[in-house]
Amino acid sequence: xxxxxxxxxxxxxxxxxxxxxxxxxxxxxxxxxxxxxxxxxxxxxxxxxxxxxxxxxxxxxxxxxxxxxxxxxxxxxxxxxxxxxxxxxxxxxxxxxxxxxxxxxxxxxxxxxxxxxxxxxxxxxxxxxxxxxxxxxxxxxxxxxxxxxxxxxxxxxxxxxxxxxxxxxxxxxxxxxxxxxxxxxxxxxxxxxxxxxxxxxxxxxxxxxxxxxxxxxxxxxxxxxxxxxxxxxxxxxxxxxxxxxxxxxxxxxxxxxxxxxxxxxxxxxxxxxxxxxxxxxxxxxxxxxxxxxxxxxxxxxx
Amino acid sequence: xxxxxxxxxxxxxxxxxxxxxxxxxxxxxxxxxxxxxxxxxxxxxxxxxxxxxxxxxxxxxxxxxxxxxxxxxxxxxxxxxxxxxxxxxxxxxxxxxxxxxxxxxxxxxxxxxxxxxxxxxxxxxxxxxxxxxxxxxxxxxxxxxxxxxxxxxxxxxxxxxxxxxxxxxxxxxxxxxxxxxxxxxxxxxxxxxxxxxxxxxxxxxxxxxxxxxxxxxxxxxxxxxxxxxxxxxxxxxxxxxxxxxxxxxxxxxxxxxxxxxxxxxxxxxxxxxxxxxxxxxxxxxxxxxxxxxxxxxxxxxxxxxxxxxxxxxxxxxxxxxxxxxxxxxxxxxxxxxxxxxxxx
Ligand SMILES: Nc1ncnc2c1ncn2[C@@H]1O[C@H](COP(=O)(O)OP(=O)(O)OP(=O)(O)O)[C@@H](O)[C@H]1O
Ligand SMILES: [Mg+2]
Numbered sequence: 001x002x003x004x005x006x007x008x009x010x011x012x013x014x015x016x017x018x019x020x021x022x023x024x025x026x027x028x029x030x031x032x033x034x035x036x037x038x039x040x041x042x043x044x045x046x047x048x049x050x051x052x053x054x055x056x057x058x059x060x061x062x063x064x065x066x067x068x069x070x071x072x073x074x075x076x077x078x079x080x081x082x083x084x085x086x087x088x089x090x091x092x093x094x095x096x097x098x099x100x101x102x103x104x105x106x107x108x109x110x111x112x113x114x115x116x117x118x119x120x121x122x123x124x125x126x127x128x129x130x131x132x133x134x135x136x137x138x139x140x141x142x143x144x145x146x147x148x149x150x151x152x153x154x155x156x157x158x159x160x161x162x163x164x165x166x167x168x169x170x171x172x173x174x175x176x177x178x179x180x181x182x183x184x185x186x187x188x189x190x191x192x193x194x195x196x197x198x199x200x201x202x203x204x205x206x207x208x209x210x211x212x213x214x215x216x217x218x219x220x221x222x223x224x225x226x227x228x229x230x231x232x233x234x235x236x237x238x239x240x241x242x243x244x245x246x247x248x249x250x251x252x253x254x255x256x257x258x259x260x261x262x263x264x265x266x267x268x269x270x271x272x273x274x275x276x277x278x279x280x281x282x283x284x285x286x287x288x289x290x291x292x293x294x295x296x297x298x299x300x301x302x
Numbered sequence: 303x304x305x306x307x308x309x310x311x312x313x314x315x316x317x318x319x320x321x322x323x324x325x326x327x328x329x330x331x332x333x334x335x336x337x338x339x340x341x342x343x344x345x346x347x348x349x350x351x352x353x354x355x356x357x358x359x360x361x362x363x364x365x366x367x368x369x370x371x372x373x374x375x376x377x378x379x380x381x382x383x384x385x386x387x388x389x390x391x392x393x394x395x396x397x398x399x400x401x402x403x404x405x406x407x408x409x410x411x412x413x414x415x416x417x418x419x420x421x422x423x424x425x426x427x428x429x430x431x432x433x434x435x436x437x438x439x440x441x442x443x444x445x446x447x448x449x450x451x452x453x454x455x456x457x458x459x460x461x462x463x464x465x466x467x468x469x470x471x472x473x474x475x476x477x478x479x480x481x482x483x484x485x486x487x488x489x490x491x492x493x494x495x496x497x498x499x500x501x502x503x504x505x506x507x508x509x510x511x512x513x514x515x516x517x518x519x520x521x522x523x524x525x526x527x528x529x530x531x532x533x534x535x536x537x538x539x540x541x542x543x544x545x546x547x548x549x550x551x552x553x554x555x556x557x558x559x560x561x562x563x564x565x566x567x568x569x570x571x572x573x574x575x576x577x578x579x580x581x582x583x584x585x586x587x588x589x590x591x592x593x594x595x596x597x598x599x600x601x602x603x604x605x606x607x608x609x610x611x612x613x614x615x616x617x618x619x620x621x622x623x624x625x626x627x628x629x630x631x632x633x634x635x636x637x638x639x640x641x642x643x644x645x646x
Contacts, residue, residue: 130511
């Protein structure tokens with residue numbers, strides 16, 4: 001895997017002429033973005049991150065910065081490396097180079113087991129629910145890292161454990177209510193229709209009130225109505241908790257409506273970062289999408 | 303259920319709670335008064351011990367999704383540890399010896415669970431199989447464990463608790479029933495607790511469980527320890543209350559498979575599955591042999607009868623699992639729902 005990466009590392013910026021908006025995002029003017037562009041205010045900062053599987057480069061030399069309250073979309077064609085990037089940020093993949101800063105801490109490899117404690121939550125492109133647990137229990141499990149009561153206290157029902165269970169239950173009920181899952185709260189999550197399962201996953205991620213929320217195609221395979229609802233949920237999540245949100249999404253219309261900034265990946269390289277309008281007008285992006293972005297934008301305008 | 307069954311406002315006791323109460327009245331009130339020695343000795347006491355072992359294995363395999371073929375080994379550890387503790391520390395009351403025996407089994411489970419941090423599925427099952435063989439080997443080779451008895455068979459101490467003797471068929475049944483009831487309540491509290499939720503989370507999606515903050519390694523070891531504790535106590539019941547001897551043959555690989563069958567046929571990941579499965583596996587052969595004797599007459603060759611019995615049992619297991627892969631518990635649920643609909 002090393003040889004495959006070396007050429008990438010030796011010529012980070014020089015290999016492919018990057019469009020102007022693809023300069024290091026931390027140095028970009030604030031135009032249209034979140035107000036927190038200085039490093040201190042960043043919730044997530046990915047710096048020169050590279051990952052290859054054997055000879056396959058998943059992504060290389062990725063820079064990306066997300067501030068509190070910002071919705072940052074990551075788009076790109078299939079296989080561009082979007083999911084791999086999120087998997088690396090959540091510690092499921094070990095990148096070969098670069099760092100990930102979450103809040104004040106920097107990692108060469110993010111410890112997956114500490115992620116929730118760091119205030120990070122995510123959803124998965126392919127559902128990763130606890131199929132045998134009820135919807136309520138799935139949402140409750142999002143609070144696993146916040147649990148303090150020991151096993152003995154839980155089994156004996158000691159006051160501290162009961163208070164905690166009650167508080168967690170209230171938090172879960174609130175999320176279930178907000179996401180309109182009340183009617184199915186007692187059903188096993190695995191038996192729900194796909195769109196609802198996606199929603200349960202969002203609930204499991206939201207219940208811990210994360211500072212950083214990573215959503216991998218939360219609307220894939222949804223109907224237009226479901227997409228509109230999900231868009232509303234994501235926007236509301238930003239409004240209520242001020243979380244930084246990284247959103248992978250293929251629907252350009254949704255991306256344009258929802259995000260503050262957009263990063264475009266193509267073949268594992270970042271080819272553009274900027275506001276939705278900037279990115280949409282970027283020739284490199286248009287080339288990567290073979291004009292798809294253009295048509296979508298027209299459809300949007302119409 | 304949550305962790306607060308007492309505090310949570312409940313509209314009215316559900317059918318499940320009423321059924322459970324009825325079952326306890328039956329088990330504690332009616333059966334001891336009307337049952338025969340044969341019922342206690344040949345049916346109910348072994349049923350209870352096997353159900354408890356199934357309950358323990360279900361915590362590990364059904365809830366946490368960790369496959370084990372070493373149940374009989376943990377039963378043996380529990381039984382032999384309880385035996386040695388009561389033999390060598392005569393001042394120890396019997397319940398304490400059994401409890402400590404369970405704790406020794408839990409410790410063994412903890413060690414046996416270490417490979418689970420690396421292995422899963424089939425490979426984990428093979429590593430628990432190694433535990434099974436190791437324990438069988440140790441029982442045969444280390445005479446001290448069976449108090450240097452030449453046959454390896456030792457007589458279990460009598461069931462006396464606080465001066466009260468439980469040393470008759472009905473007493474042994476009541477003793478087993480009490481232990482099983484207590485541990486079932488604890489297991490129910492466990493699976494209803496946040497920790498129980500974590501067990502299922504690891505089973506259903508280990509990656510997601512880790513990311514939401516479940517301590518995966520710790521929880522897996524806990525599952526092994528708690529499961530082995532329960533199975534160890536089931537082993538002590540098997541030896542002390544049912545066989546009244548402690549012998550390696552009672553804890554061989556066949557027993558491990560039997561307990562796995564109990565869990566699978568009863569229903570993985572449900573507490574009542576262990577009881578349904580144990581009922582099926584323990585009671586059915588007896589019924590079948592009685593039926594065989596009645597139909598074919600006493601002169602029938604007992605070896606053939608046993609073989610026919612096994613085949614019928616196997617066919618029934620396959621039939622149940624084809625009809626309902628989630629086991630008898632799910633079958634019963636469905637029947638219950640159908641009845642409810644008809645009544646409504
Ligand atoms: N676990 C893995 N092992 C080997 N190769 C992988 C692995 N995960 C991803 N890849 C490869 O990395 C590249 C990027 O894949 P990734 O899933 O990140 O793309 P993506 O942008 O999320 O695509 P999509 O839009 O289809 O979800 C692909 O070539 C993929 O085959
Ligand atoms: Mg993807």
